[in-house]
Amino acid sequence: MGRASRRRGDAVDGVLLLDKPHGASSNAALQRARRLLNAAKAGHAGTLDPMASGLLPVLLGEATKFSQLLLDADKAYETTLSLGVTTTTGDVEGEVLSRREVMVDEDAIRSACARFVGEIEQVPPMYSALKHQGKALYEYARQGVEIERKARRVNIREIEVLEIAPGSVSLRVRCSKGTYIRTLGQDIGEALGCGAHLSALRRTAAGPLSLDTAITVDAIEAMPAEQRSGLLLPVDTLVAHFTEVRLDVAAAERFRLGQAVEAEGHAIEGETCRVYGESFLGLGQWRAGRMQPQRLVAQAQEA
Structure with missing residues (x-):
């Protein structure tokens, strides 16, 4: 595999591992990174919601030709579920729908999580970017309109319980493409009988790429411009398998x-x-x- 990013004249080709911050849209983070790297063409391999943080692979120039490989790859996340409260969006940014008493122990939590490991059916959430008649589902949701959605089969490879605290549980999830972690959190909450929503979500891996060596846009901006191209992985990083x-x-x-x-x-x-x-x-x-x-x-x- 090559060891350097590629340049074609003034064109910039390569893979940037970006650590997207909480609160920023994936496209906003992408566009800032593209400008800082002075790249004419850029895309990312899988949207992260604004409330989520973590690994956002940014593909520049010729690397965009291989984006589907990352879109189809398994992903890994770390997430925290707040137990006893459900929301309209399935995460902390939604309006509260219900509050229930939390009467669960560690065994119940581990048992509930184990029920969702393997191939499962998931109904995509209304607050998602899936399209219906050319319009994103979240646009309907904001208007109070419910659209019928078909369940999709996804594969939850692993759920690891990281920490259990009063009213919350932190998990590490490895899953196939198309998995909605918000939906998984809601379903685990219902399996526990108390409901739940995500209070934090961080993507840690996408295919062979890891958050370990990712960098924030702010850190890139603070670097001398001539050093920024050194952050790029070569295009063939995406096809190393x-x-x-x-x-x-x-x-x-x-x-x-x-x-x-x-x-x-x-x-x-x-x-x-x-x-x-x-x-x-x-x-x-x-x-x-x-x-x-x-x-x-x-x-x-x-x-």
Whole structure:
């Protein structure tokens, strides 16, 4: 895998691990980071609600071509449930719907959480960005309109109880794409018989990327401009889980032009691989014993 971000002239390509603060929208954080890195093209791999904080992978330039890989990847979160109170949004920002007495112990909490590990059905919340007739569900919710939603199957890989305090419980959750942690918190609260809402939510991982090395936008802004590009991970960070294939100079040039080429390696029909010449060229797929270009990146030189 490459060790540096790529530049194509003045273009900026790479992956920035951003630690989004509580209260900021994902798009606002993205746009600030894009301007600070002087990148023409940017996107993120999975929205975080304003009330949530944590890992927001920002993809710059050619890295945006691989955003779907992160969108489809498992995520990890740390969250705190406030027990005994339900809200309209399922989190601390909503209006209170009900208050109930909390009469649960550690065994009950662990048992309730265990019930939701594995494949489960979730009904997306009204306060979400899902679209209905071209309009986000939260827009209907703010108007007091309830839209019928179909349950979706998601996979809760793991729920770890981190801390139990009077009236609250902190959890670490690892889950598949499409999981709503607010809905999970509400469902756990109902399983306990007291109701619950999220008082805190922090994303700690997305696929292979971790919050451990993420940086805040404020910290980027405080850095000298010439040092900021050093924060970027290379584009091929996003495809490191694919088998690597190396091409000689002639084959790399043909591959770059969209032609299938002969390549060394164990050809498994249909397998996707990350392909390199002197630098990362993109993704290819074995077809009839040849490496067929699948998703190419614009050629670059090391920054």
